[in-house]
Amino acid sequence: MSYICPLCNGLVVPEQACPHCLQGLSECGKLNDYTGPYSPYATSITSSTSDEEGSSCIHLMYCHHCQTGTLQPVAMWDMSGNL
Numbered sequence: 620m621s622y623i624c625p626l627c628n629g630l631v632v633p634e635q636a637c638p639h640c641l642q643g644l645s646e647c648g649k650l651n652d653y654t655g656p657y658s659p660y661a662t663s664i665t666s667s668t669s670d671e672e673g674s675s676c677i678h679l680m681y682c683h684h685c686q687t688g689t690l691q692p693v694a695m696w697d698m699s700g701n702l
């Protein structure tokens with residue numbers, strides 16, 4: 620079983636729109652990259668997604684208009700049959 624995140628691997632370009640202002644969101648990397656004091660979003664999501672670890676990759680999207688961070692779960696791709 621070989622799962623990869625298409626966003627981490629540059630296979631897809633994130634084109635999410637902000638739910639508040641519909642401006643394009645900036646992709647700010649994996650949630651896992653945000654550890655320590657700079658992770659205000661981590662607490663609420665980690666508990667709910669712990670069961671799905673390995674099936675989705677949580678990315679942090681940021682809207683510069685609203686200055687709001689949005690967590691975007693990215694479905695992992697099963698590459699075991701393609702490699």
Ligand SMILES: [Zn+2]
Nearest residue numbers: 624626627676
């Ligand atoms: Zn990812």
Ligand SMILES: [Zn+2]
Nearest residue numbers: 637640682685
């Ligand atoms: Zn916005």
